[in-house]
Amino acid sequence: MSDNTANADNYIERMKEAKDKAAVLKYRLVTTRGDLPDAVIFVFEGDDDKTVYFNWVSRICPELEYEPFTCRGKRKVLQLRDVVLRDKSDLADGIYFFVDRDFDDLQGHPEHENTFMTDRYSVENYLVDDVVLKEFLKNEFHCHGNPKVREPIIRAFGTLYERFLKVTEHINLRVFLARKLGINASALPDRINALVTLQLSSVTVVDTALPDIVRLDREPTEAEILALLEEFSSLAPSHRYRGKFSLKFFEKWLELLAADYGDDNTIFFGSIDRVAKVKRSEITLGSMASKSPHPHGLPDFLQGVEAPSKQSNAA
Incomplete structure (x- = not known):
């Protein structure tokens, strides 16, 4: 393998790692919020979760509109959530996080009203x-x-x-x-x-x-x-x-x-x-x-979803 090829491979790997960093995910999320200031944003682990939840939400709350935002796995969703909750602005308003329970639940992160976790291992x-x-x-x-x-x-x-x-x-x-x-x-x-x-x-x-x-x-x-x-x-x-x-x-x-x-x-x-x-x-x-059946507690969670403008007015 030539040095140029090796350098190119290393660059690609660094780019993949960079896409996973919470700061980069936050930047993407801020950009999405800037483009859609009044939208509810649902953060999912990946594309499969996005597809499954679309069908569940459509059945439970057909009137609910939201913008999906995907990360690369559960760990990244929870890291992004921590960054968002620490943000001094009102970035967290109207943003909700969805994770699978898996074998490790919230991986030591605290529960939060803006976070839904399946009662089974995963959406599958x-x-x-x-x-x-x-x-x-x-x-x-x-x-x-x-x-x-x-x-x-x-x-x-x-x-x-x-x-x-x-x-x-x-x-x-x-x-x-x-x-x-x-x-x-x-x-x-x-x-x-x-x-x-x-x-x-x-x-x-x-x-x-x-x-x-x-x-x-x-x-x-x-x-x-x-x-x-x-x-x-x-x-x-x-x-x-x-x-x-x-x-x-x-x-x-x-x-x-x-x-x-x-x-x-x-x-x-x-x-x-x-x-x-x-x-x-x-x-x-x-x-x-x-x-399919949907997760226990999902209807109640969706009933509590509010757009950022409503949350800001309440505050």
């Missing part, structure tokens, strides 16, 4: 739900008017999802330990086949060593594991295990279900007319959110 945990599947079956899978076709599919999904959560328990525990102990973890798996081997009616753990699935800067000690094991065991897996893992499972299973719909030897759809094709392009994050 609300999307992997029987209600969402039922609506997909009615519409995208053309099983409307056929509850006797839908019900076995929903039962089969529930059984397999429970199995998936069980076989990935050790992976979730490792992530949990890392978050609780402040151990840095490299990029977590973002493909379902890095976690499990999934078929329409079966799921098995991959033959990969756990330290290679979730890479940590150091291994937790036996004493650290024992101290945290009871807390981890108390978590409800479907609500409190890592949501991105569950969503990958759901997305892949829906792909397999769509393939079964088109198969001459279908397992689930033999009793219905399958002239129409599954609407795969309409099975998206947004469509899941439009059908």
Whole structure:
């Protein structure tokens, strides 16, 4: 590698790091506020959260207008919030922050009336739900008017999802330990086949060593594991295990279900007319959110949202 190439790569890395700094995020936020002085601003962890919350807010408070602002992760949202709350002007007026609970809640930051945290691990945990599947079956899978076709599919999904959560328990525990102990973890798996081997009616753990699935800067000690094991065991897996893992499972299973719909030897759809094709392009994050339950407490939080002009007048 030439010196020029190395310098260019280093410059790109520095630029990426700079974009993450709270001061830079504050500058972006101030610029947005300057362009939209009367707007409510919702700060999200990323684009997926922005999409999901758009659907939830539209259902709960269709009259509420806001401008989305995204950061690069939960830590940056909370750092930006701290900077905004320390600001001596009225910058915080009309700005609200949304974070996932994850395994580390608010990461030691205090609660605040302008901050909403999910009661489940993340927004994805609300999307992997029987209600969402039922609506997909009615519409995208053309099983409307056929509850006797839908019900076995929903039962089969529930059984397999429970199995998936069980076989990935050790992976979730490792992530949990890392978050609780402040151990840095490299990029977590973002493909379902890095976690499990999934078929329409079966799921098995991959033959990969756990330290290679979730890479940590150091291994937790036996004493650290024992101290945290009871807390981890108390978590409800479907609500409190890592949501991105569950969503990958759901997305892949829906792909397999769509393939079964088109198969001459279908397992689930033999009793219905399958002239129409599954609407795969309409099975998206947004469509899941439009059908899913929303976080507990979100309606009350949204009812308390006020534009900056109203807050200033109240002050």
